[in-house]
Amino acid sequence: MKNNVDFNSNPKQVFWQMTRPLLLLTFFEAGYSFVDVFWVSQMNAESFFAIGVAVPLVTLIISFGKSLGVGTNSIMSREIGNNNFEDSYNSILHGIIACLILGLVIILSTFFLKNILIYMGATSSMDISMQYLTPIFLCCYVFLFSNFFTSTLHAEGNTRTPTILLIITNVLNLILDPIFIFVLGWGASGVSYATILSSGITTIYLLYWYLSGKSKVTLNFKYFKPGIVYDIFIVAIPNFLTDSLSCISMLFFNKILIAQLGQIGILLYSTASRIESIMISPQKAFGRSLISISGHLFGAGRIDDLKDLYNYVLKKAIIIALISTIIFFFIREYGFALFSVTGASTSIFYIALAAIVIIPFNEISVMSGKVLDGMGKSYHTLFLTIGIILYEIIIVTLLSPIFKQGVCVLLGILIGEITFAIIYYILLKYIFKTKGETKIKDIIKTKKITSK
Numbered sequence: 001m002k003n004n005v006d007f008n009s010n011p012k013q014v015f016w017q018m019t020r021p022l023l024l025l026t027f028f029e030a031g032y033s034f035v036d037v038f039w040v041s042q043m044n045a046e047s048f049f050a051i052g053v054a055v056p057l058v059t060l061i062i063s064f065g066k067s068l069g070v071g072t073n074s075i076m077s078r079e080i081g082n083n084n085f086e087d088s089y090n091s092i093l094h095g096i097i098a099c100l101i102l103g104l105v106i107i108l109s110t111f112f113l114k115n116i117l118i119y120m121g122a123t124s125s126m127d128i129s130m131q132y133l134t135p136i137f138l139c140c141y142v143f144l145f146s147n148f149f150t151s152t153l154h155a156e157g158n159t160r161t162p163t164i165l166l167i168i169t170n171v172l173n174l175i176l177d178p179i180f181i182f183v184l185g186w187g188a189s190g191v192s193y194a195t196i197l198s199s200g201i202t203t204i205y206l207l208y209w210y211l212s213g214k215s216k217v218t219l220n221f222k223y224f225k226p227g228i229v230y231d232i233f234i235v236a237i238p239n240f241l242t243d244s245l246s247c248i249s250m251l252f253f254n255k256i257l258i259a260q261l262g263q264i265g266i267l268l269y270s271t272a273s274r275i276e277s278i279m280i281s282p283q284k285a286f287g288r289s290l291i292s293i294s295g296h297l298f299g300a301g302r303i304d305d306l307k308d309l310y311n312y313v314l315k316k317a318i319i320i321a322l323i324s325t326i327i328f329f330f331i332r333e334y335g336f337a338l339f340s341v342t343g344a345s346t347s348i349f350y351i352a353l354a355a356i357v358i359i360p361f362n363e364i365s366v367m368s369g370k371v372l373d374g375m376g377k378s379y380h381t382l383f384l385t386i387g388i389i390l391y392e393i394i395i396v397t398l399l400s401p402i403f404k405q406g407v408c409v410l411l412g413i414l415i416g417e418i419t420f421a422i423i424y425y426i427l428l429k430y431i432f433k434t435k436g437e438t439k440i441k442d443i444i445k446t447k448k449i450t451s452k
Contacts, residue, residue, distance in 0.1 A: 022285035025163035030277035050125030052270035063243035065144035069151025076155035077295025149206035287370040294374025364421035392416035
């Protein structure tokens with residue numbers, strides 16, 4: 001097997017070779033949800049609120065596919081880096097089977113969707129939320145496999161194909177949304193159908209890509225060996241739980257915002273999340289490249305190169321984050337105006353101000369987490385995520401009687417991100433140091449054996 005990218009060459013050069021198309025990919029990926037929310041905001045505030053409440057559930061479905069893709073990517077990258085190609089073939093087969101099983105569970109959960117929405121406090125917008133969520137739950141395989149195959153292609157260095165597909169998908173979604181929502185009069189369900197149809201194109205083509213042999217990774221069950229699924233879930237479960245816990249914290253923050261600001265609180269939070277997704281597009285691109293390259297370098301035992309790459313990428317990510325958030329500060333009102341969010345200029349100011357501080361620190365946490373994923377140590381990320389969420393919830397709870405207008409939520413997130421960015425950085429430095437020392441001891445031991 002030949003890799004699309006020579007991971008054993010200069011890691012920094014390989015990083016940019018993979019990241020350049022990914023920058024475009026993640027930008028259009030963020031634009032995908034941005035477009036949906038934009039068109040919904042043009043309908044009415046009630047629909048905007050209903051979909052804003054339902055977003056955490058959609059995020060979870062997408063997270064299933066991404067998490068399994070990240071878990072499979074981690075194994076594929078390490079095995080390719082160690083020249084164990086058959087194990088990389090085996091890992092993708094296990095990932096596909098896992099997607100099929102989890103998709104069935106999601107489809108069956110549609111029967112309990114109303115109860116889930118009631119628990120989330122979405123009773124006032126139940127009908128609209130159901131119209132939006134039901135098609136997505138029933139067609140969940142579209143989102144599972146599109147995200148899964150995108151990650152597995154990244155493992156072999158192919159970032160160009162997913163980028164082109166997502167651009168096509170995003171443009172199609174942009175065209176279909178207003179047609180389904182306004183021309184055909186399907187309302188919130190029209191958003192779902194447009195998303196499913198456009199995403200389905202990506203899924204079908206990626207499946208064709210693998211089945212036709214275009215990929216360098218072989219899909220053949222003669223390479224299937226039971227047991228590797230455990231290693232996939234070692235990375236996938238922490239990633240999924242990380243997203244799940246983030247959704248839980250989102251629900252908690254939603255309740256605080258509703259209590260302090262009413263419906264406008266959810267509208268602001270939902271809008272801020274969409275704008276943030278555009279701003280952190282470079283972060284996502286950097287992170288996806290880091291998973292694959294970290295896996296290859298770690299699998300090859302090149303700890304010093306991995307440490308050097310981590311520091312290099314982290315500096316670039318922080319600089320880009322600072323530039324983008326400062327620009328957002330000056331154009332904040334124009335961005336929120338796109339979603340018809342008015343009458344909240346003070347809150348918009350605080351959101352923009354907090355973004356300048358939060359996002360650069362968030363870069364440290366995310367980049368560190370992606371390196372840990374590539375090394376197969378995602379459980380570190382899980383434990384830290386549990387800590388940061390509990391920490392932020394406690395801070396917001398303590399601050400809510402003092403700071404109103406949603407400021408308590410912003411302060412809680414800000415303090416939490418800064419604290420855990422520092423912890424992440426210290427953890428990575430410690431892991432690099434211990435792994436480096438282990439590598440030196442192994443070299444000395446090998447030399448002694450050879451000399452004898």
